[in-house]
Each structure stands twice: as structure tokens, then as C-alpha cells.
Amino acid sequence: xxxxxxxxxxxxxxxxxxxxxxxxxxxxxxxxxxxxxxxxxxxxxxxxxxxxxxxxxxxxxxxxxxxxxxxxxxxxxxxxxxxxxxxxxxxxxxxxxxxxxxxxxxxxxxxxxxxxxxxxxxxxxxxxxxxxxxxxxxxxxxxxxxxxxxxxxxxxxxxxxxxxxxxxxxxxxxxxxxxxxxxxxxxxxxxxxxxxxxxxxxxxxxxxxxxxxxxxxxxxxxxxxxxxxxxxxxxxxxxxxxxxxxxxxxxxxxxxxxxxxxxxxxxxxxxxxxxxxxxxxxxxxxxxxxxxxxxxxxxxxxxxxxxxxxxxxxxxxxxxxxxxxxxxxxxxxxxxxxxxxxxxxxxxxxxxxxxxxxxxxxxxxxxxxxxxxxxxxxxxxxxxxxxxxxxxxxxxxxxxxxxxxxxxxxxxxxxx
Amino acid sequence: xxxxxxxxxxxxxxxxxxxxxxxxxxxxxxxxxxxxxxxxxxxxxxxxxxxxxxxxxxxxxxxxxxxxxxxxxxxxxxxxxxxxxxxxxxxxxxxxxxxxxxxxxxxxxxxxxxxxxxxxxxxxxxxxxxxxxxxxxxxxxxxxxxxxxxxxxxxxxxxxxxxxxxxxxxxxxxxxxxxxxxxxxxxxxxxxxxxxxxxxxxxxxxxxxxxxxxxxxxxxxxxxxxxxxxxxxxxxxxxxxxxxxxxxxxxxxxxxxxxxxxxxxxxxxxxxxxx
Numbered sequence: 064x065x066x067x068x069x070x071x072x073x074x075x076x077x078x079x080x081x082x083x084x085x086x087x088x089x090x091x092x093x094x095x096x097x098x099x100x101x102x103x104x105x106x107x108x109x110x111x112x113x114x115x116x117x118x119x120x121x122x123x124x125x126x127x128x129x130x131x132x133x134x135x136x137x138x139x140x141x142x143x144x145x146x147x148x149x150x151x152x153x154x155x156x157x158x159x160x161x162x163x164x165x166x167x168x169x170x171x172x173x174x175x176x177x178x179x180x181x182x183x184x185x186x187x188x189x190x191x192x193x194x195x196x197x198x199x200x201x202x203x204x205x206x207x208x209x210x211x212x213x214x215x216x217x218x219x220x221x222x223x224x225x226x227x228x229x230x231x232x233x234x235x236x237x238x239x240x241x242x243x244x245x246x247x248x249x250x251x252x253x254x255x256x257x258x259x260x261x262x263x264x265x266x267x268x269x270x271x272x273x274x275x276x277x278x279x280x281x282x283x284x285x286x287x288x289x290x291x292x293x294x295x296x297x298x299x300x301x302x303x304x305x306x307x308x309x310x311x312x313x314x315x316x317x318x319x320x321x322x323x324x325x326x327x328x329x330x331x332x333x334x335x336x337x338x339x340x341x342x343x344x345x346x347x348x349x350x351x352x353x354x355x356x357x358x359x360x361x362x363x364x365x366x367x368x369x370x371x372x373x374x375x376x377x378x379x380x381x382x383x384x385x386x387x388x389x390x391x392x393x394x395x396x397x398x399x400x401x402x403x404x405x406x407x408x409x410x411x412x413x414x415x416x417x418x419x420x421x422x423x424x425x426x427x428x429x430x431x432x433x434x435x436x437x438x439x440x441x442x443x444x445x446x447x448x449x450x451x452x453x454x455x456x457x458x459x460x461x462x463x464x465x466x467x468x469x470x471x472x473x474x475x476x477x478x479x
Numbered sequence: 480x481x482x483x484x485x486x487x488x489x490x491x492x493x494x495x496x497x498x499x500x501x502x503x504x505x506x507x508x509x510x511x512x513x514x515x516x517x518x519x520x521x522x523x524x525x526x527x528x529x530x531x532x533x534x535x536x537x538x539x540x541x542x543x544x545x546x547x548x549x550x551x552x553x554x555x556x557x558x559x560x561x562x563x564x565x566x567x568x569x570x571x572x573x574x575x576x577x578x579x580x581x582x583x584x585x586x587x588x589x590x591x592x593x594x595x596x597x598x599x600x601x602x603x604x605x606x607x608x609x610x611x612x613x614x615x616x617x618x619x620x621x622x623x624x625x626x627x628x629x630x631x632x633x634x635x636x637x638x639x640x641x642x643x644x645x646x647x648x649x650x651x652x653x654x655x656x657x658x659x660x661x662x663x664x665x666x667x668x669x670x671x672x673x674x675x676x677x678x679x680x681x682x683x684x685x686x687x688x689x690x691x692x693x694x695x696x697x698x699x700x701x702x703x704x705x706x707x708x709x710x711x712x713x714x715x716x717x718x719x720x721x722x723x724x725x726x727x728x729x730x731x732x733x734x735x736x737x738x739x740x741x742x743x744x745x746x747x748x749x750x751x752x753x754x
Contacts, residue, residue: 077752145594146751147485154487164592171513178513185509186593352554421663 067157067270068120068143068236074151075113075138075294098447113149114294120238120262121129123268127275127285127302129309132377132423132439135294138272140164140240143272158270160236161188166240172216176226177473179215183230197233204259205229225252225380232259239264257284276421278306278382313421313443314347321409330368333436334360334403336424338444348445352416355410355444359424361436366401370394370426370435374408377421377440382466384415413455413470415446416463500596510560510586510603514578515610526620529611530618533566540684549685557717560628564715567615568708570640572649573674575608579653580670583661583750590750597747598740601654605646612642629676634714641711644732648703660741661750682706687721700724703732 113135120126128136141147143154144162160467169186170179180201194201202211205225207218238461239260261284264271275281280303281288288305290298290312298308337345339356349355357374372389387408389395421443426436448456455470456463500507519525540562550558578602583590586600631637660666681704684742690696699705706728710738713720 141751142487145485146591148748149487151489152487156485157483159483162593165588169586169589170590171517173517174513178516182509182513185506186589186595186688187504191509193506208686 064121064123065157066119066155067124067322068272069120070119070143070152071117071154072152073113073116073139073142073149073154074111075135075142075147076109078148080111111150111294113142116152116291116294116296118296118299120270120272120288121266122270124287124337125264125271125273125285127273127281127305127421129275129278129288129289129305130291131313131421131441133235133350133437134291136291137164137242138294139291140272140274144240146219157311159188160238160240161234162240163187163231163234163242165221166177166231166238167397168224169459170215170227173214175214176211176218177202179226180230183227187230189234190234193235201229201233204255206233217267220221228252228256232256232263235263235267236269238270238272240272260284276377277379278310279379282306310419313440328364328435330365331370331399331426331435332362332364333424333426333438334362336360336438336441337423337444338422339407347443347446350447350449351415351456352449352452354412355415355446357408357410359406359421360403361404361406361426363401364400367398369396369398369428369430371428372406372425373425375423375425376415377423378416378466379419379421384466414467416465416468417446417448419443419445496596503595503599506604507599507603510599511606511610514603514607518607519641522648523723523753526611526614529570529614530543533570533615534618536566538561538585544684545716550686551688554686554688554716554719556628556712557626560623560626560715561686561712562684563619563622563639563683564570564712565708566649567619568645568711569606569681569704570615570643571612571642572704573678574611574706575605575646575649577670577674578608578654579604579649580666582658582662583657588617597750598654598743601743602650602724603655604653604657605650609646609647609719616642628715631714631717633717637710637713641707641709642644644710644729645704645707646735648707648732651739653739654743655735655739658746658750659737661753662746668709677704682708686719687724697727700727703728707730 095393105337107407116135116139128139130136138147140162141164142149142158143156144164146162146164166184169183171182174182177198180198181191181194184194184201187196203210205228207222210218210222215226218226226342241260258281260271263269264284271284273281273285285302288300288302289296290309298305331353336359338347338349339358340346341356342348343356353363359372359374363370366455375386376383376384389406389408391414392406421440423439424436424441425434425438427434448454453470455468515526518527522528524531537559541559545558550561553561582600582604583597590597590600622628656666656670679701680699682699687696687699687705687709690699700723706725708722709719709725709728
């Protein structure tokens with residue numbers, strides 16, 4: 064088997080700038096002056112988004128890259144697609160690469176559907192002749208034929224996505240990098256795209272690197288997987304084996320001792336995050352009619368700061384179900400004193416649908432624009448259906464659709 | 480099928496990579512094409528604006544200055560031809576530089592998501608500005624015909640040479656500013672001021688002879704737009720030629736291109752991280 068991509072000891076270091084990522088001249092000047100006045104004081108903080116990652120990708124392999132948010136998956140694809148240079152290591156690539164880090168990149172609302180296909184196709188690496196040849200097929204696949212010569216701004220967002228996916232599905236490089244692009248859009252059309260990509264990759268031996276939070280897409284599209292954790296490659300192997308490893312690694316409640324955490328501040332330390340039930344017992348599986356509590360333990364090392372606590376919840380498809388902040392606590396406005404604290408957020412029963420939910424936790428203060436701690440996909444819990452008792456599903460068979468599954472109050476009155 | 484091999488190493492991009500730029504020439508065309516399409520979408524007059532702008536400005540300057548000593552000093556050509564030739568060239572410079580310097584930020588979402596030689600972006604801004612210019616240039620030729628202005632046969636060389644010098648200068652400055660703009664957003668605010676300043680430092684509405692023969696004339700000769708305009712005007716008024724100004728302007732144009740390209744190359748690989 065030919066090696067298509069040979070990745071050797073790739074590392075990528077970022078400098079952490081607080082606030083905006085770009086600078087103004089004034090910042091640089093004042094910083095320069097500061098350095099002059101207090102030499103050696105300012106030390107730039109850095110962190111490694113990728114560290115010593117090595118693996119080989121053979122021809123026709125379809126590799127799923129999984130890991131928590133912030134594990135380095137997207138950075139890895141960006142390095143392979145030459146968008147950003149690595150800090151260490153070397154990659155050798157044999158073949159034409161197309162990277163699909165976002166569908167519809169470069170779409171412009173003032174251009175027509177047809178014009179957007181040409182421009183989008185061109186930046187994704189298609190030649191004009193290839194687009195000419197495939198145009199009818201792309202348009203037909205998208206199902207928006209009748210609007211193809213109207214400006215994109217008159218398209219619904221769903222139609223824009225369909226058009227973008229259609230261009231993407233018709234790329235024909237030897238190596239295709241796909242990042243999470245299927246997390247949006249309607250399910251039916253997503254399946255059509257996955258089907259098309261599968262078909263092409265199987266019949267033509269296309270090499271694919273695929274990043275997704277959706278484990279079912281990974282297992283249907285890929286024949287190999289790698290697991291990244293905090294920038295390092297921790298497992299490489301069969302798809303189901305790696306997915307299992309990933310799910311068990313995050314199903315455990317988060318304890319800071321078990322993690323080489325990248326918390327680097329002297330104000331607050333996150334000690335642990337876990338899901339507990341009404342009685343305070345740690346659990347990783349809840350029924351839909353059960354109260355779920357998410358508990359965070361943290362230690363304030365230096366008193367005097369106003370700390371906000373927050374969680375966000377993502378489902379298996381990477382959809383953000385909700386964000387929640389500690390707004391209705393006294394400590395939302397008052398500074399914390401030194402000490403260890405426990406914060407609990409309560410998710411009422413009958414809110415979440417069934418499935419796996421990934422919890423991310425943060426300690427921050429938006430007013431001061433400081434994020435002290437942000438641990439993505441720190442723990443996971445599962446919500447399952449129950450057969451007894453009233454739930455929103457009622458007597459409907461099979462899975463109940465929807466991102467949430469609230470049990471709403473209904474009233475029916477017979478009109479006189 | 481050709482086998483493409485790529486080696487990715489920690490930022491080691493030196494040299495111009497002209498071969499790679501050539502491989503991506505179609506994308507250059509698409510970027511320029513998109514810029515032009517978007518600029519004139521939803522305008523009734525479309526690319527006619529490229530004609531109306533210099534024409535309107537010419538009227539203003541002619542109304543104000545045609546009886547003044549400035550117009551008398553313009554040499555052997557009517558003041559309106561003098562002004563229009565300057566404005567047409569200046570507009571190419573203005574459009575090209577202002578579009579190029581904003582171009583990296585305008586295309587930030589593409590830069591963060593897709594790889595291609597970044598130099599295509601400021602380059603395409605210059606190319607798109609050229610489209611506007613060609614329309615305005617036709618207007619200028621028509622106006623010369625209408626006024627019965629004799630054009631020396633050297634125009635066959637001088638017109639393209641002047642335009643080429645101007646394109647190079649605007650590409651150099653535009654590339655430099657586009658890279659600076661990514662890192663320091665200050666330049667976005669400094670640019671209108673810089674361009675306004677350059678407008679008055681260019682022999683558009685007044686001839687070089689109006690400037691006292693002093694250090695000021697030497698400084699103005701460093702402005703490459705002056706050299707481009709001097710070359711462009713030569714076939715209209717061969718007596719006006721000032722060779723030393725053309726030489727100095729050409730030298731500073733080349734310097735601008737070198738500095739622009741070097742700085743762009745130096746910062747290019749990190750654009751995706753900071754843009």
C-alpha cells in the first residue's frame with residue numbers, strides 16, 4: 064500500500080494572547096516600552112495544540128480523527144492542509160489535497176448560485192474545465208435548480224447549505240480532509256452527502272481524513288481511527304476500538320489529578336466535574352424523567368475575583384444544546400474568597416432528548432474578558448428512555464425526534 | 480495523472496514560489512472576477528462608474544483652475560487633457576492600493592479555511608483595478624480624439640510602460656499594506672490619509688514645473704506615481720519629459736515591490752492564525 068501522508072513528530076505551538084488576536088500598533092509600542100522599563104518581566108504564555116504527532120495514512124484509507132473539543136483535531140487538519148505551518152516536524156504528502164474545513168467557504172450573498180459554484184469550486188481546487196463539466200451534476204444534486212441564477216442572498220440557509228455540500232461532494236482530489244462540516248444542515252441531505260462521499264471513496268480509493276463529533280458518521284465512513292488528547296495521539300486502530308476508548312475516557316467524571324490539564328492560572332483551579340442524581344450519587348446514565356445535576360468543584364487560590372461558572376452541553380452530533388452560567392447565584396456579582404467551592408447546576412427532568420451528552424465547563428468573567436478555565440467535553444452522560452411513566456414520547460414507537468424533548472402542558476377543550 | 484508531492488515543514492517559506500503562483504493562475508482570475516462582479520452588483524450604471532468618477536473630477540478641476548496660472552503652466556496641452564490623463568492614472572493607483580490593502584481582511588474566512596498562495600489576494604486586487612482602468616482609458620482616448628489632441632507615436636511604448644510602472648508600484652504598496660493590515664489594524668485608518676496625501680504629492684492637477692526647484696522637488700520625484708504619469712504624458716507633450724524624475728520614481732517603485740514582497744513572505748504563513 065502506498066503511503067499518501069506521512070506525518071512525523073508534528074507539533075504546533077500557539078502563543079496565548081488575551082483579548083483580541085490581532086494587535087494595534089499602540090499595543091506593540093506600549094508593550095515595547097513596558098519591556099524596556101521592566102526587562103525580563105513579561106513572559107509570553109504558550110501552549111502546544113499538537114505535540115509529537117506521528118502517523119502514516121495509506122492509499123484508500125479513511126481515517127476518523129476523534130477527541131474532545133480542543134484536543135487538536137482541527138489544528139491537525141489545518142497543518143496538513145498548509146493553512147498554518149507546524150512548529151516542529153515534517154509532513155510528506157503524495158497527491159492533490161482538498162480540504163473541506165467549512166462548507167460554503169467564500170460564498171458571497173451578492174453572487175448568483177451559479178457564480179458561487181464557480182468561485183467556491185475554484186478555491187477548493189477544481190479547475191474551471193472540471194467545474195464546467197460537473198456543473199449540471201452539482202446543480203442537480205443540490206436540488207435548487209430553479210434558483211441557480213438568483214443571488215445567493217435570496218436562498219434560505221438550508222438551500223445555501225445544500226449548494227455548498229453539493230460542490231464539496233463533487234471534489235475529486237486524491238486526499239480529502241473534512242472537518243465537522245456535516246454537523247449542520249438537514250439530516251436527510253447530510254446522509255445523501257455521506258453516501259456520495261462513501262461511494263466515491265470506495266470505488267476510487269480516495270484517501271480521507273475525517274473529523275467529527277458524530278460517532279455514527281465516523282463508524283459509517285471510516286475504516287480506521289485515531290484518538291487525540293490534549294494535542295497528542297493516544298490511540299490508533301480500528302474504528303470501534305478507538306471510539307470505545309474515547310467514550311470510556313470521557314464517561315469518567317473529571318478529576319484534575321487524572322488529567323495533565325492545561326490550566327495555567329494562579330486564581331482558580333478546577334478540581335472536578337461530574338454528573339450526579341437527586342441524591343448526590345455520581346452516575347453516567349439517567350432516564351428522561353430524572354433530574355440531572357452537574358457538579359463542579361473548584362478551588363479559589365487567590366481571593367477577590369468575581370468568577371462566573373458555566374457549562375455547555377453538546378449532543379453526539381456536535382449540536383450545542385444550551386449554555387448555562389451561574390447568573391442567579393450571589394457569587395455572580397460578589398468576589399470569591401479563598402477556599403474550595405462546589406457549584407451545582409440542575410437540569411430539570413423532561414428537558415433533554417435521549418442520547419449521549421458532552422459537558423464542557425468554564426470559569427471565566429466576560430466583563431473582564433478573562434477565561435480562567437475552559438475544559439471542553441470534560442465529561443459525558445447518557446440519557447435513556449423509560450417505559451413506565453409519562454414522558455414526552457407518550458406511546459409513540461421508536462426514537463422521538465428533536466434536539467430537546469420537553470413535556471409541555473397541553474389543554475384540549477371541546478368547543479360548544 | 481501527475482503525482483504531486485508536498486513537503487510541509489516549520490515555516491520555511493522563502494523565495495517567490497513563482498511556479499506555485501503559476502499553478503494557481505486560474506484562482507487569480509476567479510478572485511479578480513469575483514471582486515469585479517461584487518463591486519458592481521446592484522449598481523444601475525455598473526462599470527460606467529469607472530468613467531464617471533474621473534470625468535466628474537476633471538470637470539471640477541477645470542472649472543476651478545482653467546484660468547489660473549496652474550493651467551498656464553501645464554505646458555503645451557489643454558488643461559482638461561492634462562488633468563484627465565493624471566486622474567485616469569491616479570484612479571488606477573487609488574483603486575488598486577485601497578482594494579489590495581483591505582483584501583486580506585475581506586477574505587479572512589477563506590484564508591482561515593483554505594490553502595493557496597496568499598499573494599494571489601493582493602495580486603487579484605490589482606488585476607481587478609485594471610479592469611476599471613481599461614474602461615477609463617478608453618474614455619481618455621475618446622476624449623483625446625474628441626478634442627483633436629495629437630498623440631505622439633511613442634504612445635505605443637509609453638502608455639503600456641507608464642501603466643506597467645504604476646501597476647508594479649500599486650502592487651508593491653498594496654501588498655505591503657495588506658500584510659501590515661493583518662497584523663496592525665491601524666493601517667486601515669491611516670490609509671485614506673496616506674492616499675489623500677499622495678494625491679497632492681502627485682502631479683495630477685498641477686505640473687512638476689509648479690514645484691519650486693528645491694529639496695521638495697527631489698522628494699516628490701520619489702513618488703513612483705509621478706514617474707508613471709510622466710511616462711504616460713510624454714506622448715501628449717514630449718517637451719515635458721523629465722528623465723531624472725522617471726529614473727528616481729522607477730527606482731523607488733522597485734524598492735517598494737521588493738519591500739512589499741519580502742514583508743508579505745515573512746508574515747504570510749501566520750496569516751491564518753491572526754487574520
